[in-house]
Amino acid sequence: MSTMFVVRYTTKPEAADENQAAVEKVFAELNEETPDGLRYATFRLADGVSFVHVAVMEGEVNPLAEVAAFAEFQAGIADRLAAPVERSEATLVGSYRVPVTELS
Numbered sequence: 001m002s003t004m005f006v007v008r009y010t011t012k013p014e015a016a017d018e019n020q021a022a023v024e025k026v027f028a029e030l031n032e033e034t035p036d037g038l039r040y041a042t043f044r045l046a047d048g049v050s051f052v053h054v055a056v057m058e059g060e061v062n063p064l065a066e067v068a069a070f071a072e073f074q075a076g077i078a079d080r081l082a083a084p085v086e087r088s089e090a091t092l093v094g095s096y097r098v099p100v101t102e103l104s
Contacts, residue, residue, distance in 0.1 A: 004090040007053040015080035016049045022076065023051070025039075025069040057070035065070065 011019045023042050030040065037058035044051055057063065064070045077085070 003057045004089060004092060005053075005055045005057075007055075007087045007089045008050065009077075010082045011080045011084040012082045013049055015046075018045055019051065019077075019080045021102075022073040026067060026073050027077075029067050029069040033067065033068065037061070038063040038096045040064070068090060 027040075027042070030038075038055070039056040042051060042053045055064065
């Protein structure tokens, strides 16, 4: 069974590039370690300070919990935020050419 989460937040303007760099480190580690049971994407919105993370996890264990760069990202996020994080479980309604419904 898949679990989907959407996380949205706004960084302080002076912290947006730092936040993006921290996110990029997460993806670098994910690409190196290639954990199973995870589909994950992050978007920086046009305002330059808002970020949206979409995660689809298969199983009971969150593979991101094992990623050192993700722990580092989370450890410093409070200092980068301009407003509280909005996190919500989500249900897929539709998808076109975005492979979120099948996990390998």
